Amino acid sequence: MGTRRFTQLDSVWPAGLGRRLGAMLYDGFLVMAIWIAVTVAHLVFFRVVLGQQAEDIGTTAFDIWSLRIMLLFFVSLFFIFSWSRGGMTLGMQAWRLRVQTLDGYSLNWQQGLIRCATAWLSLLALGLGYVWVLFDAERRSWPDIVSKTQTVVLPKK
Secondary structure (H helix, E strand, O other): OOOOEOOOHHHOEEOOHHHHHHHHHHHHHHHHHHHHHHHHHHHHHHHHHOOOOHHHOOOOHHHHHHHHHHHHHHHHHHHHHHHHHHOOOHHHHHOOEEEEEOOOEOOOHHHHHHHHHHHHHHHHOOOHHHHHHHOOOOOOOHHHHHHOEEEEEOOOO
């Protein structure tokens, strides 16, 4: 998937922490839905395909880690696809946010992967990677800095 040049480049400004947290809250509901769907598919696979008894599912390290990896993979895929396709997730659309390269293009998959990995680390650091927006002169989060991208607010239509 090739990158595309966005419009409205002169009328956007760096996103603050409040908008970012609002979008994250909205996207949290989508993440929960993805996790529910992946968990159901995982359970069906272990029960129907592998023939495991219901009470035995989730009792081995393989069961637990395969689910964890799948949850991480599919949520990361959702974010990377959304950012590379149109620069925004559904939560970002609601808060008029867009992620773009420093010169106004959509992210490529490599930037999306770097941004997503840094986002997970930012959350693991108790959100410090996002609070960083308050201290950075350009309102950049750790994912913005590391992936060489920016999160901007779009003007009202």
